[in-house]
Amino acid sequence: MKTELKAKFIQHILDKKKENEGFTLIELLVVIIIIGILSAIALPSFLNQANKAKQSEAKTYVGSMNRAQQAYYLENTTFTTSIGSLGLGIATQTVNYQYSAALLTGGSVVSNLAQVILNTAPLKSYIGIVEVTTQQATSEATTVAVLCESKNAMVNGGVNASSATIAYTAGAPVCPNLNTDFVSLAK
Secondary structure (H helix, E strand, O other): OOHHHHHHHHHHHHHHHHHOOOOOHHHHHHHHHHHHHHHHHHHHHHHHHHHHHHHHHHHHHHHHHHHHHHHHHHHHOOOOOOOHHHOOOOOOEOOOEEEEEEEEHHHOEEEEEEEEOOOOOOEOOEEEEEEEEEOOOOOOEEEEEEEEEEOOOEOOOOOOHHHOOOEEEOOEEEOOEOOOEEEEEEO
16 A cells, blocks of 8 residues: 555544544533423423322222222111221222221211322322112112212312211212312212
8 A cells, every 4th residue: 555545544544533532512511401301391291190190099999989888888788987897908098098988967878088198299189979869769779979089189188078068969969069179070
């Protein structure tokens, strides 16, 4: 090889090494800013999904308690305030919620409650109401259930099952209107 060609080849190799040395400060700052913007957008959405997952536990437990209360009434002609008697195998307290049941209006209505535990994330509370209704034509007793969700998320519970004022519409329970409004999820 000619020496001139060798010198150009060596110069070319040295120039390539200088090009691949690393990133400039501006390039790094741009990448960090883009990551910051993306995380600022995604983080609230992620936290909201985590709260929804925690709330689905309470919604499922209260719905199960409603169905178990209906089965318990069928076997014993009364409701129970003991969650253990329902045979669900659920704890009365989890990380986010405390569960309880209270008899209302002379024992013909039971209220199942999922109350937010103190110092947790702001979560919604749930009340399940099961009522015994008697069919006018046949005089048969049946149970009707409703599941209610608070409209606003709460940190410190704020709902007491024994103080719930249950309204009735044609023999069916309606969600109570306590300190916060509740909406009906399912019957």
